[in-house]
Amino acid sequence: MPAAPLRKDAARNRQKIIDVARRLVDAGTPIQLNEVARAASVGVATVYRHFPTPEALLETVATPGVEALIAHAERALRGDNPWTALSDYLHAGTAAVVADASLSPVFAAPVDALPHITVLKQRLNEVFAQLLHHAHAAGLADPNVTKTDLLPLMCGVVHAATVHAATSAEDRSVAARRYLTITLEGLRTAPRGP
Template identity: 70%
Template structure:
């Protein structure tokens, strides 16, 4: 997965060629560690990326900053999906499809669940993306309420922990070991309870 050179954690100015190369190398190692389920330790990242420890800390002062950078493409993809959903014509289908995309993303990208669950963000960009997703999800739910297809008693404040419950259940009790299918099944049950016909 490629990352544009302008995506840096400490500055918005483009990086020099060698610094950009190091940044990409560090993020690639971070991505690999996350995919393997290995905790990010910046000294280990420096070794695996074949760069100095100071270089890693200059780009990513904490493991959380690197984790959030690894998660950023997934957050941006969900943001783009939410934006498209808000311009769609079927409030129920757009809400349902966005929530399905959200559970699929969290099952397929192990960087996303801890970033969503973190009470504090390391990077302003992460905060911006998470707030934007929450706000757009609220608008999608409001549209479904206004169209009379979602139970008006169920609020955004209700849905956020319920979505966390879906993901937790899929991780703890994956039917046949398939977390993705289980998450979609549990989400479908939740949506059946939300929907007004």
């Protein structure tokens, strides 16, 4: 049964809380619900009513990014070239995780705080598996490389691109794209002869 819509003032307070959390995440500051309440100018009980844990608030902040990745992957599935579809999706996913600090901890969490984020992550994994399967079936990706192999490699690409905190967001994005291109060259099968 869907939740009842929030009153206007409750919806406004919820959005203020999410906006403060987004700023904290973007600044690399851990989410502490009491601090969020102070910065959003709402009561602590209001924050806890909407978000019982910092993880629930972080997952709420990350939700639009996860939904955008799912939409991108689903569009990629409709493409004509399985290699281009897989490559484009992995580039989009890497760029999103490098740009949005809320995504990495949500993807890495062993347990989700919100059932909604579990459903989204499962869908994202399903579509990613389909993209890889299509590239395998077309003979364009090494059949020995699995989704289980690629996930830590993508994490490695993101980590390598972000370890230098002194670099700008643009530098991190360029580095991630370069590292992912190198990784994908290792995944791609050699062209078949005539």
